[in-house]
Amino acid sequence: MISVRVQPEDFDVGAELAALEGQGGGAVASFTGIVRADDGVEAMTLEHYPGMTEKALTALANEAKVRWPLCGVTLLHRVGALRAGDRIVFVGTASDHRAAALEACAFLIDRLKTDAPFWKKEHRSNGDSWVEARATDDAAARSWEKGKAL
Amino acid sequence: MALDILYFAWVRERVGVGAERIDLPAGIATPLDLALWLAARGGGYAEAFGDPSRLRCALDQDIVPLTADLANAAEIAFFPPVTGG
Numbered sequence: 001m002i003s004v005r006v007q008p009e010d011f012d013v014g015a016e017l018a019a020l021e022g023q024g025g026g027a028v029a030s031f032t033g034i035v036r037a038d039d040g041v042e043a044m045t046l047e048h049y050p051g052m053t054e055k056a057l058t059a060l061a062n063e064a065k066v067r068w069p070l071c072g073v074t075l076l077h078r079v080g081a082l083r084a085g086d087r088i089v090f091v092g093t094a095s096d097h098r099a100a101a102l103e104a105c106a107f108l109i110d111r112l113k114t115d116a117p118f119w120k121k122e123h124r125s126n127g128d129s130w131v132e133a134r135a136t137d138d139a140a141a142r143s144w145e146k147g148k149a150l
Numbered sequence: 151m152a153l154d155i156l157y158f159a160w161v162r163e164r165v166g167v168g169a170e171r172i173d174l175p176a177g178i179a180t181p182l183d184l185a186l187w188l189a190a191r192g193g194g195y196a197e198a199f200g201d202p203s204r205l206r207c208a209l210d211q212d213i214v215p216l217t218a219d220l221a222n223a224a225e226i227a228f229f230p231p232v233t234g235g
Binding site: 077115116120 | 156158159160208211213227229230231232233234235
């Protein structure tokens with residue numbers, strides 16, 4: 001099962017995990033990203049590239065399935081207006097064993113940050129600003145090129 | 151040849167539109183050539199494309215270097231480095 005969704009609506013983490021638990025594996029791992037209230041951030045707007053976003057996320061899910069023996073991958077990203085404390089992204093993996101599920105989950109969130117066309121604009125009481133990409137995120141994504149997989 | 155150009159995030163804001171269609175001028179072989187040609191329009195285009203090192207691009211929805219061959223692409227997108235997740 002590969003499930004890729006880009007949507008403005010919130011999602012139900014319990015329902016997403018239950019779907020992965022139903023794939024017949026013995027291990028499910030997940031990552032949920034939450035909008036932080038860093039430096040007075042009250043809200044943010046998520047822009048994306050419709051069409052390419054779904055294509056890039058599906059390609060990442062397929063790459064993970066080649067590298068690890070996965071029976072389920074869920075990639076879910078919200079777009080539009082979000083407030084501090086809101087869920088923004090969910091990555092879930094299912095496999096027979098924990099190592100594959102955990103590693104694939106880490107791989108997917110690291111690479112999603114550098115490969116998928118999303119842009120965050122932060123809103124503060126004193127103005128709006130586009131988030132700058134971080135070199136540490138590039139380094140985390142590149143670390144998966146060095147044969148960290150099973 | 152007709153080419154759809156898409157702009158995202160602050161590139162879109164500076165240019166003032168999200169998309170436009172152009173007839174590709176002769177001599178434009180790469181996204182970098184196109185970025186410099188767009189910058190020469192001045193105004194918001196100069197602000198968006200004045201420093202191409204800050205830009206990333208996708209050809210037909212695949213991320214490529216600014217020095218890639220435009221070849222027969224139907225759609226090109228210019229945007230800042232991505233910040234999802």
